[in-house]
Amino acid sequence: MNDEELLQYSRQIMLPQIDLEGQQRLLDSRVLIIGLGGLGAPVALYLAAAGVGELVLSDYDEVDLSNLQRQIIHCHQSIGEPKVESARQSLERINPRCRVEPLAERLEEDVLHTRVEAADVVVDCSDNFATRFAINRASVATDTPLVSGSAIRWEGQVAVFNDQPGAPCYHCLYGDSGELDASCAANGVLAPVVGIIGSIQATETIKLLTGAGEPLSGRLLLLDALSMELRSLKLRADPGCPVCSTTSRRSDLSPTT
Numbered sequence: 605m606n607d608e609e610l611l612q613y614s615r616q617i618m619l620p621q622i623d624l625e626g627q628q629r630l631l632d633s634r635v636l637i638i639g640l641g642g643l644g645a646p647v648a649l650y651l652a653a654a655g656v657g658e659l660v661l662s663d664y665d666e667v668d669l670s671n672l673q674r675q676i677i678h679c680h681q682s683i684g685e686p687k688v689e690s691a692r693q694s695l696e697r698i699n700p701r702c703r704v705e706p707l708a709e710r711l712e713e714d715v716l717h718t719r720v721e722a723a724d725v726v727v728d729c730s731d732n733f734a735t736r737f738a739i740n741r742a743s744v745a746t747d748t749p750l751v752s753g754s755a756i757r758w759e760g761q762v763a764v765f766n767d768q769p770g771a772p773c774y775h776c777l778y779g780d781s782g783e784l785d786a787s788c789a790a791n792g793v794l795a796p797v798v799g800i801i802g803s804i805q806a807t808e809t810i811k812l813l814t815g816a817g818e819p820l821s822g823r824l825l826l827l828d829a830l831s832m833e834l835r836s837l838k839l840r841a842d843p844g845c846p847v848c849s850t851t852s853r854r855s856d857l858s859p860t861t
Contacts, residue, residue, distance in 0.1 A: 605631070609701070613655050619816075626814035627655060633813045634658040636719055638711065638739060639729035640687040641665075642798030643753050643805065645677035647727050650806035652695040652702040656813070659695065660719065662707040663687040674795035713738065721746035725809050728752045729802070733778065740765065740774035744848045749812050749819075750774065753805045756793050760801035760827040763839065764808050764820040766848070771822050772841040773848040797829050 605628065610617070617627050633656050637644050640663040648659060667675075667682040667690050675687075682690035688706030695704050711719055720726050720742040728739045728750060736752065743750040749767035752774055754760065765773050804825065811817045824837045843849055 621816035630655045631657045633724045636660045636723035636726045638662045642674040643802040644729035646802030652699045658703040660705045661688045717742045755798045755801045758829040762804045762825045772839045775847040776842040
């Protein structure tokens with residue numbers, strides 16, 4: 605680190621859990637963020653500001669007026685632009701040292717697998733469980749830690765998956781049924797709620813990259829903003845999970861005949 609970087613990240617370096625070594629780990633890290641909406645916006649902003657060396661941004665949508673209520677990485681001038689390009693411009697203003705790779709495309713299975721494998725952490729900020737299941741499969745297959753978040757109405761949740769052997773994966777939590785297929789467009793969401801959840805996702809990502817503290821591995825953090833209560837639920841790995849169980853993973857690796 606040069607003198608400018610030492611000054612820029614000084615308040616973070618002062619934290620004994622991070623120090624110079626942890627800051628250098630951030631500078632050397634690559635994080636894949638999938639979804640540049642209400643959750644991905646604060647995640648990307650905070651990770652860039654914290655000094656993560658490379659952010660790979662994936663979103664195939666464009667900015668529209670209804671996004672601006674909560675997607676704080678975009679602005680009126682960005683309407684009609686690809687979200688990844690709008691986000692890239694904002695991040696370069698925040699921290700030009702952060703390398704940003706925009707991917708304005710839907711990441712399908714093979715490409716998703718490659719992109720997840722190349723990341724130190726993948727942050728799931730998508731808005732549907734089909735995408736979340738696909739990200740989880742790639743995360744399990746590549747042993748890449750996954751920080752998952754979601755929010756709707758006044759509620760939100762965060763969990764960390766696949767960062768420890770034997771830990772539960774996203775599929776263990778929801779099974780084949782997935783979450784309730786609800787959207788913010790149909791149900792609404794309070795703007796600061798996605799900000800809170802996205803900020804927690806960014807915090808968990810920094811903890812994973814630096815080794816600071818205890819991540820939300822095997823736990824589900826639930827937010828009820830109407831009563832402003834946080835609850836943490838213990839999660840267990842499903843021994844019969846078709847994605848992460850020892851048997852299913854061993855069969856995936858078996859040669860075909």
